[in-house]
Amino acid sequence: MPLLKNGQFIDDLWFEVEALDHVPADTPLLVSLEQWRQHRDALSQHVVPLGLRLANDQSPELVAEDLRHFTLIALDFPKFTDGRSYSYARILRERYGFEGEVRATGNILRDQLALLQRCGFDAFVVPDRAESEGWVAAFTEISVIFQPAADTYSSRREAVRQRPERTRARALRIISSDTVAARWAY
Amino acid sequence: MTQIVITANRAREGCVVYLAGAGIWSKNLSDALVIEGKDAADALLSGALRDAAADAIIGPYGFPVSVNNDGITVLSQREKIRIHGPSIQIPSAREKQHVPL
Amino acid sequence: MYHYNNADHQLIAERVEQFGSQVQRRLNNELSEEEFKPLRLMNGLYLQLHAYMLRVAIPYGTLSSDQLRKLAVIAQRYDRGYGHFTTRQNIQYNWLELEDVPDILVELAEVEMHAIQTSGNCIRNVTADPLAGVAADEIEDARVFAEIVRQWSTLHPEFSFLPRKFKIAVSAAENDRVLLRSHDIALRLHRNDVGETGFEVMAGGGQGRTPVLAPTIREFLPQADLLSYLEAVLRVYNQLGRRDNIYKARIKILVMETGAEAFAAKVEEEWARIKDGALFLPEADIARIKADFAPPIYDDLDDTDPALAADLAKNPNFARWVRSNVDTHKQPGYGIATISLKPPGGIPGDVTAEQMEKIAAIADHFGFGEIRVTQKQNLVLPSVRKRDLYAVWLELDEIDLAAGNAGLLTDIVACPGLDYCNLANARSIPIAQRLSERFHDLEEQHDIGEITLNISGCINACAQHHTANIGILGVDKKGTEHYQITLGGRADGGDAIGTIIGPAFTAKEVDGAVDTIINVYLDQRQDGETFIAAIGRLGLEPFKEKLYAAA
Numbered sequence: 001m002p003l004l005k006n007g008q009f010i011d012d013l014w015f016e017v018e019a020l021d022h023v024p025a026d027t028p029l030l031v032s033l034e035q036w037r038q039h040r041d042a043l044s045q046h047v048v049p050l051g052l053r054l055a056n057d058q059s060p061e062l063v064a065e066d067l068r069h070f071t072l073i074a075l076d077f078p079k080f081t082d083g084r085s086y087s088y089a090r091i092l093r094e095r096y097g098f099e100g101e102v103r104a105t106g107n108i109l110r111d112q113l114a115l116l117q118r119c120g121f122d123a124f125v126v127p128d129r130a131e132s133e134g135w136v137a138a139f140t141e142i143s144v145i146f147q148p149a150a151d152t153y154s155s156r157r158e159a160v161r162q163r164p165e166r167t168r169a170r171a172l173r174i175i176s177s178d179t180v181a182a183r184w185a186y
Numbered sequence: 187m188t189q190i191v192i193t194a195n196r197a198r199e200g201c202v203v204y205l206a207g208a209g210i211w212s213k214n215l216s217d218a219l220v221i222e223g224k225d226a227a228d229a230l231l232s233g234a235l236r237d238a239a240a241d242a243i244i245g246p247y248g249f250p251v252s253v254n255n256d257g258i259t260v261l262s263q264r265e266k267i268r269i270h271g272p273s274i275q276i277p278s279a280r281e282k283q284h285v286p287l
Numbered sequence: 288m289y290h291y292n293n294a295d296h297q298l299i300a301e302r303v304e305q306f307g308s309q310v311q312r313r314l315n316n317e318l319s320e321e322e323f324k325p326l327r328l329m330n331g332l333y334l335q336l337h338a339y340m341l342r343v344a345i346p347y348g349t350l351s352s353d354q355l356r357k358l359a360v361i362a363q364r365y366d367r368g369y370g371h372f373t374t375r376q377n378i379q380y381n382w383l384e385l386e387d388v389p390d391i392l393v394e395l396a397e398v399e400m401h402a403i404q405t406s407g408n409c410i411r412n413v414t415a416d417p418l419a420g421v422a423a424d425e426i427e428d429a430r431v432f433a434e435i436v437r438q439w440s441t442l443h444p445e446f447s448f449l450p451r452k453f454k455i456a457v458s459a460a461e462n463d464r465v466l467l468r469s470h471d472i473a474l475r476l477h478r479n480d481v482g483e484t485g486f487e488v489m490a491g492g493g494q495g496r497t498p499v500l501a502p503t504i505r506e507f508l509p510q511a512d513l514l515s516y517l518e519a520v521l522r523v524y525n526q527l528g529r530r531d532n533i534y535k536a537r538i539k540i541l542v543m544e545t546g547a548e549a550f551a552a553k554v555e556e557e558w559a560r561i562k563d564g565a566l567f568l569p570e571a572d573i574a575r576i577k578a579d580f581a582p583p584i585y586d587d588l589d590d591t592d593p594a595l596a597a598d599l600a601k602n603p604n605f606a607r608w609v610r611s612n613v614d615t616h617k618q619p620g621y622g623i624a625t626i627s628l629k630p631p632g633g634i635p636g637d638v639t640a641e642q643m644e645k646i647a648a649i650a651d652h653f654g655f656g657e658i659r660v661t662q663k664q665n666l667v668l669p670s671v672r673k674r675d676l677y678a679v680w681l682e683l684d685e686i687d688l689a690a691g692n693a694g695l696l697t698d699i700v701a702c703p704g705l706d707y708c709n710l711a712n713a714r715s716i717p718i719a720q721r722l723s724e725r726f727h728d729l730e731e732q733h734d735i736g737e738i739t740l741n742i743s744g745c746i747n748a749c750a751q752h753h754t755a756n757i758g759i760l761g762v763d764k765k766g767t768e769h770y771q772i773t774l775g776g777r778a779d780g781g782d783a784i785g786t787i788i789g790p791a792f793t794a795k796e797v798d799g800a801v802d803t804i805i806n807v808y809l810d811q812r813q814d815g816e817t818f819i820a821a822i823g824r825l826g827l828e829p830f831k832e833k834l835y836a837a838a
Contacts, residue, residue, distance in 0.1 A: 195334055197313075197320060197385070198314065198384070198385055198386065199338070199384045199385070200334055200335075200337070200338040200339040200383070200384065200385065201337065201338060202336070202337060238320070239319070240316075241313075241316055241319055241320050244320055244334060245334070261766070262766060263705060263713075263714070263767075263768060264336075264705060264711075267336060267705060267706060267714075268336055268337065271337060272337075272706035272707060272716075273706055273714060273717060274634060274706055274716050274717055274720065276367055276368075276369065277368070277369040277633075277634060277637045277638070277639045
């Protein structure tokens with residue numbers, strides 16, 4: 001299944017394995033929470049990027065202390081109606097300041113992409129037909145926002161700090177308004 | 187044996203339709219296929235579910251009917267309402283009877 | 288009233304286009320029903336027994352006359368000439384075809400209306416005191432805060448796939464006209480001991496299968512913290528609400544199973560992290576929204592109006608209508624006029640296109656062009672000069688909407704029931720019609736006094752029968768429609784869930800049963816006590832005895 005990131009369909013370089021015994025040191029590895037817990041010591045010495053797969057009922061709170069080990073967190077949607085991971089993504093970005101890739105996997109719909117992105121997801125595993133069906137356009141169909149989210153998050157310690165990569169990737173055009181969202185409309 | 191008819195709503199208009207044959211859905215109850223027995227009905231219902239998957243109709247299910255010389259009669263209030271529409275007179279259809287105060 | 292600015296117009300325009308294209312893809316079979324269903328639900332489009340039903344949002348129940356005229360046009364052009372006002376201040380059209388819906392949304396957008404988030408597992412229409420801005424018993428205009436919450440909840444990316452629907456209500460008055468404790472979250476603006484205004488926050492209320500009155504999870508929330516606190520509640524619910532069983536997925540189950548105090552503690556924990564963040568509401572922001580709800584320019588009048596006094600004296604029918612249907616306005620010389628949508632034998636909440644046009648004209652002529660929708664499925668002209676009440680009443684009478692029964696026995700709240708709804712077990716409208724015909728005599732109704740009677744066609748309780756003085760629930764008993772009666776419910780501050788009084792009645796028996804209940808009250812009441820007070824004093828035994836006495 002293709003990986004959609006920054007408006008492009010790219011190759012997924014990550015590997016998941018059943019057994020962790022014979023993992024080559026230079027493989028970007030995506031492990032489950034159970035695997036992380038069982039093999040934490042060995043994995044934290046893994047040289048190349050390490051990613052963590054969380055299930056829909058596994059909050060990032062469970063690994064808050066260990067996020068520094070991961071450059072990718074993958075959050076799963078067994079059914080598109082299960083909206084828990086929208087909160088998990090925001091917690092990753094806004095509570096823990098996670099700056100790696102936050103990836104959506106599983107059953108996600110085209111019309112959820114913009115919402116997922118606003119919550120802090122920046123990569124999406126999508127069905128094969130996503131390219132032909134023009135899923136990329138979904139990110140920009142609604143250009144106005146009425147509330148802050150991960151995409152408008154600013155650190156309390158600094159003045160409004162927008163990660164340039166995030167801003168550019170979004171290409172949102174927001175019209176400033178007199179609504180209470182004025183502070184987030186830009 | 188219970189006599190059963192399969193019904194659904196047509197996806198485009200939302201109107202009530204009845205299974206009249208393989209892949210054929212009619213708005214008229216009189217066209218409906220009367221199925222003898224639950225087993226046969228279940229078999230046809232899977233066909234109906236395939237029609238649903240093809241998105242011509244939504245939410246098919248079977249319900250009991252009785253058949254006599256006058257034709258097919260539905261038994262439940264719900265199915266009566268699905269054929270005839272709401273049991274009340276719709277506001278705009280009523281004749282205005284202005285009674286002065 | 289609040290007017291759309293550029294951001295709002297932009298959103299609606301984009302949303303209309305987005306949904307229009309979704310409908311097109313559906314009609315072309317590029318989207319399956321399974322994929323389309325969540326999308327159409329986020330846009331308020333249901334499939335009912337006979338046709339598609341569209342639920343149009345009327346934020347906090349406030350309509351301009353132009354909007355009401357547009358609702359009339361839509362009823363004529365795309366439906367069967369009428370619409371139905373609901374207990375959550377929305378309007379429903381029952382006879383739509385899928386391919387017309389994009390055009391309807393375009394027409395609605397022209398008057399700043401839409402059907403966004405009126406269904407689906409998201410935050411629904413925020414309801415508010417229907418008399419906000421004009422009620423004599425309010426401390427502030429509740430709609431200001433309902434509007435703030437509306438904006439924040441619009442296409443909220445984190446809360447669009449909640450375990451279940453989420454309903455918020457706002458009141459800022461002494462009297463509860465919104466059924467606060469029946470909501471997922473209710474906000475009651477009040478003044479604390481040191482004179483500050485803030486919200487009592489209640490969470491986890493609901494009717495339906497497991498009726499529960501929302502406990503208070505925070506006694507006092509400063510206005511500035513409104514959105515951050517709500518975000519904390521929703522975040523806890525989104526993560527912890529049950530998703531294994533659709534009947535256990537509302538926040539009321541989470542609050543019940545966690546315990547109100549423990550739940551409140553979880554909310555406080557999350558809130559502590561975000562309360563000083565981007566959702567903090569400075570006074571200037573609130574003031575900006577308040578400016579949109581500035582009152583119209585009232586005439587400077589005496590509160591007693593000799594013209595009204597003369598009208599009352601010369602027409603007893605009018606006097607009776609004023610007694611029941613006109614409430615005290617905060618501005619001297621003005622009244623709040625309720626247009627009862629429950630004429631004898633009528634369908635509660637239904638209004639024809641012609642009636643809508645006429646009401647819009649009356650509102651323009653006599654009422655600053657504003658109309659409200661109430662939780663009792665009535666309409667309100669919020670500001671009518673007392674001297675104009677008689678003219679208004681005459682005009683309402685010409686369109687058969689001058690029933691003087693507001694707050695009385697035949698001011699019945701009824702869901703659409705089995706005549707329309709897929710979920711129903713029994714019809715509710717014919718029961719309402721029979722009852723309103725049987726008890727139509729207004730003198731008798733005034734004698735009975737204040738009373739609430741609500742009829743639900745199934746256990747989902749959309750007519751909120753659990754908190755009605757007389758609640759009627761339609762059930763399917765061996766293939767026939769039967770009606771279970773509850774007594775003692777109230778949503779007036781002294782909130783209570785009604786108690787089932789015995790075996791269900793057939794449709795034919797219901798009005799006789801209600802008659803018996805009323806007679807027990809009339810026989811045994813003391814000192815002019817209301818029906819609900821009498822139930823409090825007498826308990827249910829006297830009613831059960833008479834209803835179920837051996838023949």
